[in-house]
Every structure is written in structure tokens, then in C-alpha cells.
Amino acid sequence: MRDLTQIALETCSKEGASYADIRIVTITGEDIAIKRGNIESLNLRTTKGFGIRTIADGGLGFAGSYDITTNEIKRVAKLAVRIGKASGATRKKPIEFVDEKAVEDTYKTPFKKDPFSVPTEDKIEILVEADKRMREVNPDVIKMTQSDYRGHREDKIFASTEGAYITQQITFCGGGMACTAISPGTQPQRRSFPGSFRGNFSAEGYEYFESLNLLENVEKTAKEAIALTEAKACPTEKTTLLIDGHQLMLQIHESCGHPTELDRVLGTEAAFAGTSFMTPDLLGKLQYGSEHVNFVADSTSPTGLGTYGYDDEGVKARKVDLIREGLFVGYQSSRETAAIIGLEHSSSGMRADDPQKLPLVRMVNINLEPGDWKRDEIIADTKKGVLMSTNKSWSIDDKRLNFQFGTEIAWEIVNGEIGNIIKSPTYTAITPEFWGSMDAHSKDDWKLLGTPNCGKGQPGQVMYVGHGCGTARFHNIRVGVTKEATDTDGVQ
Amino acid sequence: MEYNKDLLFEKCQVLLKEAAKLGASQAEVRIGLRTTALTRLANSIIDQNVAERHANVRTIVYFGKQKGSTTVEILDDTSLKQAVADAVKVAKISPENKDFKSLPEKQTYDEIPLAELVSKNTINATPELRAEYATLAIDSAHAIDKRITAVAGAISHGLYEEAIQNSLGVEVYGAATGSNVNLTVLAEDGKEQTAGWSSDNRNDFTQLQIKTVAEKAAKKAADGFGMQYVDPGNYEVILEPAAVGGLMFFMSYFGFSAMMYQDYISFLRDKIGEKLFDEKLNLWDDGFDKRLVYRSFYDDEGYPKSKLDMITNGVAMNLAYDTLTADKDDVKSTGHNAKFRGRSMPFPGNLLIGEGNSNLDEMVAETKNGILITHFHYQNAVNPTKGIFTGLTRDGAWFVKDGEIQYPLRTLRYTDSVLRFFANIDLIGKYSDLNDTQAKVPPIKLPSLTISGSQKE
Structure with a gap:
């Protein structure tokens, strides 16, 4: 060869x-x-x-x-x-x-x-x-x-x-x-x-x-x-929302993974997947989330679907900070896109899903670093809220700001304990407000999860990516969107 | 051009003979050749520019009700025989599919002449011609308004050939060309960034309406300044054809596929034959209709396509079937098998909605309190069993009051059930001169769509 x-x-x-x-x-x-x-x-x-x-x-x-x-x-x-x-x-x-x-x-x-x-x-x-x-x-x-x-x-x-x-x-x-x-x-x-x-x-x-x-x-x-x-339907209200790993991984994917892809930021995906609100002038300035939010793009994480020795333009795998204590500090990049905004190195983020496809900046393992909490401590510390698990539907705008997710199942949290099951749960929010409201993230149930279904590019490519996370808590989040939209013909 | 029909049939026979030799009771093979090129624009330059040449071979073998399959991208006879051997190996250890009765028997076809499906101009397109079209798109868009800052999108073309044969005598060959331009034009005035979009699909690459698409997208971007907020709520909506096309894809996929119905996912479960939609709504699938750019007279298992009435005068009429789902319901296949991304399922993909007599101007004039929508982004099923979908407006939405367009709107999210918002339709327009989407659909004005979210800044 x-x-x-x-x-x-x-x-x-x-x-x-x-x-x-x-x-x-x-x-x-x-x-x-x-x-x-x-x-x-x-x-x-x-x-x-x-x-x-x-x-x-x-x-x-x-x-x-x-x-x-x-x-x-x-x-x-x-x-x-x-x-x-x-x-x-x-x-x-x-x-x-x-x-x-x-x-x-x-x-x-x-x-x-x-x-x-x-x-x-x-x-x-x-x-x-x-x-x-x-x-x-x-x-x-x-x-x-x-x-x-x-x-x-x-x-x-x-x-x-x-x-x-x-x-x-x-x-x-x-x-x-x-x-x-x-x-x-x-x-x-x-x-x-x-x-x-x-x-x-x-x-x-x-x-x-x-x-x-x-x-x-x-x-x-x-x-x-x-x-x-x-089960009873998800209530329509603003409440405290707990999300476990099998939903949080997609939340990370859509609202941190995609908007920090530098090719997308620079307009390459403007006609397809969209652009990003995380523009270079905001690097080092945008308060993306609360002080508890730390994201990395890490192609060295053991067992991750975004783990390799070298990316598809021969750059050695590495770990790059994206969000540090809530501040937007880095991008996922390629050799070309890094040069455009004056970065010293690529993040080693280029992959193609097929021998005949052009490598693009793709998510590697976008990990929310473990917090100080245990999952049960977060639940016990929550007086009233909803715990959602397992993604069912997703939708987010082309700048990655306005999102709406649905999950398979949720549970009431009442006085620090898990209560009744809730069906058809949904929630919606704006990215920086959402991550800005996060005050707890667990370490004991933190896992590096993986999905092989990330679409991007023209011609289309489907890539496999990893997301490390546990259970996190967010405040003042609007839940129960579809109930209003369909059962009562009302609005959100 | 020289077609590869003989070569593909010869290779199919290599596969079928090997399957018979290894004892398969039935076998189905498909070989596809695909030569494509795509020039991608970003920031008013060619940003990516690619060409591909694929040979895809799919082999499905049955031992009674046991099934195994392989998909390979190798065309030499030794590798093809190995692909069959691998399919046989796994079929022999496979559990049975108790729903499987048989592959389709030998069929006769009402063939669409290749001359109608294949364009020499598309086959002969070059990187230089794509670059010329890219320059035309960029220059045309920038000429519309000084605030235009970036032209993005893709200009592409391809030649597709395939042969499908099975051990019961199915034998069909097809070839087609296709081409597409889709452009998103961005504009900035120092305070806001706006976007406009347009697209066109043609069989003949040289017939793509590059200038029209670029100018239409640029005008939408130029008209997008001064975006405002509207409260979420129920609004009249004017859906341009691309917005209608996007909704139709989800309706078709989740509602009318017999597999989705049999799997209890379809929102039409136990509702076929009922009047669920406005009587002005007529939706059908017809692979032969010359108004469609992408046509075919057979499906992915080589079964002849037939016209499928899906909604007639508002009544949900028929599901789309392939052989497996048809046998399960003891009906005939409608010729809608589709194999993609590892799935095999019935899917009506040659969609048309009947035209009305209205137009966008009349729709605006008839709107008291509504929104004009270019198209939707990131649609998804929230609850497919209730027909609830969500999605966001993109590349232009405008608030309409008392018959006049008032101002552009920031991004809006709809979340609503097709069973509710298509139950009443005010107006249906004529088809666009552009083939905005792969479906042939007109603009539609609805009296109510639930806007569940609205971006404030």
C-alpha cells in the first residue's frame, strides 16, 4: 500500500x-x-x-x-x-x-x-x-x-x-x-x-x-x-430540571459540540447545518455557562468514540479546553481553520466517515468534566423538580441557541426524593441561559457515552462521537412544551 | 453515453449463481454505480470541492425464513463470491423472520425511457463548469445588495446506474442523472446578520437556475433587516413550497409507511379511510410523474412502482407497502421499498401535492395576523403517534398583518400536530418555477399553526 x-x-x-x-x-x-x-x-x-x-x-x-x-x-x-x-x-x-x-x-x-x-x-x-x-x-x-x-x-x-x-x-x-x-x-x-x-x-x-x-x-x-x-403528562411550568447522562449527552452534542466546531463558526456549514453564535470575537469573553461548566474536546479519552491516534489529516490526538469555569475559551479545529483565526495548532478534529469523503471538523469526545456531587446528593438537594432520561426527540436552531428536547421518561422530584413517573417530557431553553443555570454535576455516574449518528456536511456524512457526562441540575427551565401545543391548543 | 447495463447484469448473475450454488432458497442482489461531484461555497469562495466514484453491492440470501446479507464496495468476481459466502454464513445461523413469505416474483415494467432520465450535459459536467456556476452564483447574489457578505451552498451533479435481480426472475436496470443548487446568502449591516435561501433541482445540470436562485436568496437576505419578536401563539401561516416539502417528508415517513403503521408508530394508526385533513388537501406518490425531477419505475427490491393516493380530498387513503409489509397485511406491494441507512422499509419518496389557484401575493393579502415562512430547519418528530412535529424557521420569516408584510422575524419554533394544523387549509397555490425540493408541492396558507417559541434577541 x-x-x-x-x-x-x-x-x-x-x-x-x-x-x-x-x-x-x-x-x-x-x-x-x-x-x-x-x-x-x-x-x-x-x-x-x-x-x-x-x-x-x-x-x-x-x-x-x-x-x-x-x-x-x-x-x-x-x-x-x-x-x-x-x-x-x-x-x-x-x-x-x-x-x-x-x-x-x-x-x-x-x-x-x-x-x-x-x-x-x-x-x-x-x-x-x-x-x-x-x-x-x-x-x-x-x-x-x-x-x-x-x-x-x-x-x-x-x-x-x-x-x-x-x-x-x-x-x-x-x-x-x-x-x-x-x-x-x-x-x-x-x-x-x-x-x-x-x-x-x-x-x-x-x-x-x-x-x-x-x-x-x-x-x-x-x-x-x-x-x-x-403515567401523568409532563406539567407545563418552569422548574428545576435534572438530566441524566443518556439525555445530557445529546444536550452537550447539540449545544456545545456543534457550536464550537470552527469550520461551522467560519461559515462552511452556513447553507446546511448552520452557523454558530460562538463567534471568534467572543473567544475568552463569552460567559457560556456557570462556573461549574467545564467542557473539553478530547480525542485521547480511553474508550471514546472520538478517540484515535491521529485525525484524518495526520494530527496527533489531543485534549483542548472549550469551556473553562463557564467561560468560552476554545474551538474544535483543523489545520486550515486554526490558521484562519491565528491559532497555533489544530485541535486534531478532522475525520471522514468514508474513504471517499472529505475530512471535516467533527466532534471527538466532547466531555463535561465531572463535578463534585454524587447523583443521589443532587436529587436529595432538590425540593421540587423533574428528572429526565433517554432522548426521544431533538431540535435546535441553526446558530445553536434555541433548542427543544423530548425524553422517553421523567420522574417527579419531591422533597429530595424520586416520585411518580411522568410521560412525554419535553424541555426548551436558550443555550447560554441553560448552561448558566447549571449548579450541580455528578461524578459517581459519569460515563463516556457514544453515539454513531452525527450528521454533517455536503455530501452528507455520519460520524461516531463520544460525550462524557453524569447527571446535572439546571434551574428555571421551561418543561412540558408539547402538552400546551397540542392538548389545549395553547402556546408556550 | 455507454451504459453499464450488461456489466451490471453479468455481475448480478455472478452473485445469484453463487447463492444458488451455496444452497440459498432465494436471493436478491443489487449493484449500483455512482459518480458524483459537489462544489461547496462558503464566504463567497469555493470552500470544498469533491468528486466520488462508488460501486455498491448488496446481497440478500434466504434459507427458508432465515436471512443474511452483505453490503460491499468491491466489484471483482472473487470478492463478489466472498460477499455471497459471507451472507450465506450468517443466514444459516440467523433466527427466522416469521413474517417473510417470499421475495417478489418476476415482474413486468412500464419503463421510463432512459433518454428522459439521463442528461448528457450532466454526465459531461466538469470542475471548471461548476466553478463557473459558482462564480455566477456569487456575483449574482452580491449584485442584489451591498450588504450581502457571504454566499454559501452547494452545486452538485451525479450519474446513477443500478441493476436489481432476484432468484425468482426479477430483473431491472435503471439509470438517471440529477443536479442541484442550494444557496444560503448572508447579509450584514453592522447591527444584524440576515440570511436568505433558495434551491433548484434539475435532471440537466446546465438547466439549473443558478442566477435566479442566487438572486432570490440574496433578496430574502436583503429584506431580512429589522427583525422583530412576536409572542408565541397560534398564527395564520403562509408556507412557501420548501416549508411544505419539509413537512411532507415527515408526514410521509412517519405516517404513511406500512412499517411505521405495523410498528404502532404512525399517527394514522386505525385512521385510514377517515377524513383527517382539509378537503383541499390531495397528496400522492407517483414515480412516473414528469413534473418530478427524480423519478423511478421500480423500488429498491425491483418491484414496479404504482401511483399511491395518500390523501384524497382530506381523506387518509392508503399506506405505502413493500413485499414484506404487504404480505403481513395480506395485500399487494405498492412498490415503495426503500433501503437506506441499514433499514428496509416502505417509504413514499416521489411526493406531489395537488395545486390550487392561489399565489403568495393573494395569501399575504388574505392574512390578518400571520407569518410568511421560507422553510424549516431541524424538524423532528416529538410524538409520531400523535403526529406532533417540531422545527424552526430559517432563512427568512416575516410578520403579516391585515394583508401586508410588516417586518421580518427572528427565529421561531413550531410544535404542533399535522392532524390539527392540516385539518384546515385556507389557500393552496401554484407550483413554483423552481424545483425547490425533491417533492412537487405548492405554497399553502393555513389558518393556524402553533408557534411554541420565539427568539427575543
């Missing part, structure tokens, strides 16, 4: 590129889904291909192909340079990169049990049993059940005209289960474990999927779904 990378880079240089890099990537995956006792999907995935990125006449060009042969690599290299030159014609000044050390190195996700060596039968057995047992909790009410497993591996080579040659193997796996309770005269209610949207994922071996203990959590999951059918 090294020979092929050299052919690509030499062709680019010969065609007039001032810089070029190539990624040759093989992605393999194993996806299993059981639904209502039936096999819905048992699919093995393999994607092979390469992508060549160039700077020519000051412009960026990128081209890729599935066909990893000498002739195709030469054709694509020439095309990438031609595209770069066409781009350069519209630029006011040429692309510049911040300096990063070009290295030769290897990296491999550490794991105990290779997920791709564990027999598929073992995974199926757990999923079928979980699916069956959920229905057995109450066959008359639990009408829909689903269990999922996913294993993912990327073997990739990165080489550049600066002399980098990096090989990496990234592995993650995980899964989960969900059930829907349907009782006459009530709305269907869904409950998932450990998280919604096919579970949770971690950059570990099969030992992670085993550690989820799906079977031990079947009864609790199904019983909560059934209880939700009889």
Missing part, C-alpha cells in the same frame, strides 16, 4: 499540487437487529476505497474512488489537482495550514475481545433472548420489541507530501434494546436501554457489549414502558 500512496502523492506533485494527502481505508461492520422475535437485519459491511486531498493554485481539491489500483489512483490524483485548481480561481487568498509534525506511526484501539472474532451466534443469542424476555414481561401490553448489536472497524492509512505515514485501526461496538407498551385508550410508550436509537457504543472490544448486561435490564425496561402508559 505504501507504494500506492507514493504514486498518488508524486502524481499530485507532478500535476502542480503544493500539498497532497491520501487516505486508503477499509471499513468493516457487523449489524444485527432483532424485531418482535424476527430477524430484521443480519448484515456484514465492507467498504474499501481511497480519497486524495490536494491544494493546487491555493484551492482545495478532493477526489476518491472505490477502485484501489495504480491506474485509478493516478486518474483520481489528477482529478483532485484539477478540482483544486478550479477552486483556487475563486479564492481571495490561498489556503494555509498551521504547522503540525509529520510522523510515521501506528495506532490501534485497545480491546480485550475482538468483536469480529466473537461468533455471530453469541451476539444473536443475547439479542433474541432480550427481545423475547421483554415481550414476556406482559405479552398483552408489550407489543413492539427490538434489540440491536453493531460492530465497526476502520483500517486506514494516511500519507502526505509532508512525509507523514500513519496506519490506524479503530474499533468500536455496542448495542441495546427497546420496547413499546400499548394499552387500550393510551398513547404507545417506548423505553430503551441503555440509550435510545439502538443503544450505546464504546471504542472497546466485545467486553463492552457484554458489560451492558441487556438480559439483567429487561424487566426494568419493560416495566417502565408499561408504567408510562398509565
Whole structure:
């Protein structure tokens, strides 16, 4: 493969590129889904291909192909340079990169049990049993059940005209289960474990999927779904809101992860995902949250879905402060975007979801650093409020200010104790006001969670990212949005 | 152009023969070739510029009711045979799908001629032509108003070929081109930043209305200064076609897919045949309709598409089926299987809403207390079983009072049920000259949509 990378880079240089890099990537995956006792999907995935990125006449060009042969690599290299030159014609000044050390190195996700060596039968057995047992909790009410497993591996080579040659193997796996309770005269209610949207994922071996203990959590999951059918609706009020990790991770993703992506801040996503309210003139000045809020972008966190040795432009993984004691202090960046605003280094944030996709600034592990509290202490310290868990819906504006989330389940908090279950919980707020109201974050239930569903870019890419968090408390938050909007025809 | 029909059929046969050799009782294979290019604009320059060439192979094998599948991006015969062997290996250990009866039998097709679907101009488009169009977009937008600061968006084109065969005789080949321009234009006056948007889709890349799209987006941005706040509440709304198209996607996905219905997710559960919407509302899916840019005469399992009446005079009429969901309900497939992001489900994706006689000017004139909306951002289902969706206005919303546009509005959020806000429709307009969305939809004026949030600053 090294020979092929050299052919690509030499062709680019010969065609007039001032810089070029190539990624040759093989992605393999194993996806299993059981639904209502039936096999819905048992699919093995393999994607092979390469992508060549160039700077020519000051412009960026990128081209890729599935066909990893000498002739195709030469054709694509020439095309990438031609595209770069066409781009350069519209630029006011040429692309510049911040300096990063070009290295030769290897990296491999550490794991105990290779997920791709564990027999598929073992995974199926757990999923079928979980699916069956959920229905057995109450066959008359639990009408829909689903269990999922996913294993993912990327073997990739990165080489550049600066002399980098990096090989990496990234592995993650995980899964989960969900059930829907349907009782006459009530709305269907869904409950998932450990998280919604096919579970949770971690950059570990099969030992992670085993550690989820799906079977031990079947009864609790199904019983909560059934209880939700009889639960009262979320009240419409401003109250104290507690959010646990399986909702807080998406809150972090949408309201801190995306707005601190520097390409987005600089307008690259203006026509698609949107821009950001966290503009460079606010760096070091914006009070984003309370003094208890500390966010980092950390591609070195063990087991994170955003963990690797090097990003897709060969920059070594690192940890960068985004929010420190509530103050906005840093961005997630690339070599190009860091240069634009005068940063010394990239945050090592560039990744692509496919060999033929251009790397973009993507979230790594965006972690809310653990606070001083224990989860139970936060609950005990709350006189009246609502505790929400497990994301069900999400929506946020293009500048990442106005958001609305719904969760699968919530509980009343009354005089420091968890009370009745609440169905269809929702909340809405404005980002700095919301994080500004946070006064407690736990450490004992802090986990690095992962989602493989982050969309960005044109053409669209779906990336896997990590979010570390526990349970946090926010004050004076508007909850119960949908009740007003639909049941009473009123307003919020 | 030289089509790859023979090559794709030959490779499909390699897969099917291998599946038969390994004992599969049924097999379905699909090979797709995709050559695409996209030039992305930001800050009035070409910011990203990419080209891709894919070969995707999907193999599904059955041993009775046991199922296994592979998806690979490798086209040599040895690798194809390995893909089949891998699918067979996992199928043999798979639990049964008790709902599965059979793949589709051999079909006959009312084919759409390739000449109608494939444009030589699109195939021959170059990076230089995309750069020329990018420059046209940038210059046209900036010429509208001095306050225009940035043109962003994408100009793209692609050629798609695919063959689907199964062991029961299904055999279909299709090819198509497509192209798109979508632009967001930003403007600033030192106090505010505004945005405007427009888009166009065409089969022929050279027919994209680049200048019109750029000027329309720029004018919206220029008209966006002086944004004000309105209290949340119920307002009349005038939805431009892109806003209607966005709502239709969610209605279609969550409401009319038989899988969503069978999974107790659809808001139409136990309501098919009822008059749920205003009688002026007619919604259907038709892969043959020449008014659509993206057409197809077969679905993702090679089953012939048929026109699907979804809402007729306000009555919820039919669900979209594929073979698996149709067998479960003991009906015929409507030809709407869609395989994407690891799922296989019926999905009506060639949507049209019947035109009315109104237009945006009349809609504004007829509005007493309402909001004109360009399109929505980040829509999502809050409660799909009740048809409750949410989303935010983007790239232009204006307050309308007593028949006149008063002032632009900051970002608004709606949260409401389609079963409520489409129960009454005031006016339906004509189709736009631009193909703003992949669906063919007119502007619509509603008497009430719940605005659940409003940005103050």
C-alpha cells in the first residue's frame, strides 16, 4: 500500500499540487437487529476505497474512488489537482495550514475481545433472548420489541507530501434494546436501554457489549414502558430540571459540540447545518455557562468514540479546553481553520466517515468534566423538580441557541426524593441561559457515552462521537412544551 | 453515453449463481454505480470541492425464513463470491423472520425511457463548469445588495446506474442523472446578520437556475433587516413550497409507511379511510410523474412502482407497502421499498401535492395576523403517534398583518400536530418555477399553526 500512496502523492506533485494527502481505508461492520422475535437485519459491511486531498493554485481539491489500483489512483490524483485548481480561481487568498509534525506511526484501539472474532451466534443469542424476555414481561401490553448489536472497524492509512505515514485501526461496538407498551385508550410508550436509537457504543472490544448486561435490564425496561402508559403528562411550568447522562449527552452534542466546531463558526456549514453564535470575537469573553461548566474536546479519552491516534489529516490526538469555569475559551479545529483565526495548532478534529469523503471538523469526545456531587446528593438537594432520561426527540436552531428536547421518561422530584413517573417530557431553553443555570454535576455516574449518528456536511456524512457526562441540575427551565401545543391548543 | 447495463447484469448473475450454488432458497442482489461531484461555497469562495466514484453491492440470501446479507464496495468476481459466502454464513445461523413469505416474483415494467432520465450535459459536467456556476452564483447574489457578505451552498451533479435481480426472475436496470443548487446568502449591516435561501433541482445540470436562485436568496437576505419578536401563539401561516416539502417528508415517513403503521408508530394508526385533513388537501406518490425531477419505475427490491393516493380530498387513503409489509397485511406491494441507512422499509419518496389557484401575493393579502415562512430547519418528530412535529424557521420569516408584510422575524419554533394544523387549509397555490425540493408541492396558507417559541434577541 505504501507504494500506492507514493504514486498518488508524486502524481499530485507532478500535476502542480503544493500539498497532497491520501487516505486508503477499509471499513468493516457487523449489524444485527432483532424485531418482535424476527430477524430484521443480519448484515456484514465492507467498504474499501481511497480519497486524495490536494491544494493546487491555493484551492482545495478532493477526489476518491472505490477502485484501489495504480491506474485509478493516478486518474483520481489528477482529478483532485484539477478540482483544486478550479477552486483556487475563486479564492481571495490561498489556503494555509498551521504547522503540525509529520510522523510515521501506528495506532490501534485497545480491546480485550475482538468483536469480529466473537461468533455471530453469541451476539444473536443475547439479542433474541432480550427481545423475547421483554415481550414476556406482559405479552398483552408489550407489543413492539427490538434489540440491536453493531460492530465497526476502520483500517486506514494516511500519507502526505509532508512525509507523514500513519496506519490506524479503530474499533468500536455496542448495542441495546427497546420496547413499546400499548394499552387500550393510551398513547404507545417506548423505553430503551441503555440509550435510545439502538443503544450505546464504546471504542472497546466485545467486553463492552457484554458489560451492558441487556438480559439483567429487561424487566426494568419493560416495566417502565408499561408504567408510562398509565403515567401523568409532563406539567407545563418552569422548574428545576435534572438530566441524566443518556439525555445530557445529546444536550452537550447539540449545544456545545456543534457550536464550537470552527469550520461551522467560519461559515462552511452556513447553507446546511448552520452557523454558530460562538463567534471568534467572543473567544475568552463569552460567559457560556456557570462556573461549574467545564467542557473539553478530547480525542485521547480511553474508550471514546472520538478517540484515535491521529485525525484524518495526520494530527496527533489531543485534549483542548472549550469551556473553562463557564467561560468560552476554545474551538474544535483543523489545520486550515486554526490558521484562519491565528491559532497555533489544530485541535486534531478532522475525520471522514468514508474513504471517499472529505475530512471535516467533527466532534471527538466532547466531555463535561465531572463535578463534585454524587447523583443521589443532587436529587436529595432538590425540593421540587423533574428528572429526565433517554432522548426521544431533538431540535435546535441553526446558530445553536434555541433548542427543544423530548425524553422517553421523567420522574417527579419531591422533597429530595424520586416520585411518580411522568410521560412525554419535553424541555426548551436558550443555550447560554441553560448552561448558566447549571449548579450541580455528578461524578459517581459519569460515563463516556457514544453515539454513531452525527450528521454533517455536503455530501452528507455520519460520524461516531463520544460525550462524557453524569447527571446535572439546571434551574428555571421551561418543561412540558408539547402538552400546551397540542392538548389545549395553547402556546408556550 | 455507454451504459453499464450488461456489466451490471453479468455481475448480478455472478452473485445469484453463487447463492444458488451455496444452497440459498432465494436471493436478491443489487449493484449500483455512482459518480458524483459537489462544489461547496462558503464566504463567497469555493470552500470544498469533491468528486466520488462508488460501486455498491448488496446481497440478500434466504434459507427458508432465515436471512443474511452483505453490503460491499468491491466489484471483482472473487470478492463478489466472498460477499455471497459471507451472507450465506450468517443466514444459516440467523433466527427466522416469521413474517417473510417470499421475495417478489418476476415482474413486468412500464419503463421510463432512459433518454428522459439521463442528461448528457450532466454526465459531461466538469470542475471548471461548476466553478463557473459558482462564480455566477456569487456575483449574482452580491449584485442584489451591498450588504450581502457571504454566499454559501452547494452545486452538485451525479450519474446513477443500478441493476436489481432476484432468484425468482426479477430483473431491472435503471439509470438517471440529477443536479442541484442550494444557496444560503448572508447579509450584514453592522447591527444584524440576515440570511436568505433558495434551491433548484434539475435532471440537466446546465438547466439549473443558478442566477435566479442566487438572486432570490440574496433578496430574502436583503429584506431580512429589522427583525422583530412576536409572542408565541397560534398564527395564520403562509408556507412557501420548501416549508411544505419539509413537512411532507415527515408526514410521509412517519405516517404513511406500512412499517411505521405495523410498528404502532404512525399517527394514522386505525385512521385510514377517515377524513383527517382539509378537503383541499390531495397528496400522492407517483414515480412516473414528469413534473418530478427524480423519478423511478421500480423500488429498491425491483418491484414496479404504482401511483399511491395518500390523501384524497382530506381523506387518509392508503399506506405505502413493500413485499414484506404487504404480505403481513395480506395485500399487494405498492412498490415503495426503500433501503437506506441499514433499514428496509416502505417509504413514499416521489411526493406531489395537488395545486390550487392561489399565489403568495393573494395569501399575504388574505392574512390578518400571520407569518410568511421560507422553510424549516431541524424538524423532528416529538410524538409520531400523535403526529406532533417540531422545527424552526430559517432563512427568512416575516410578520403579516391585515394583508401586508410588516417586518421580518427572528427565529421561531413550531410544535404542533399535522392532524390539527392540516385539518384546515385556507389557500393552496401554484407550483413554483423552481424545483425547490425533491417533492412537487405548492405554497399553502393555513389558518393556524402553533408557534411554541420565539427568539427575543
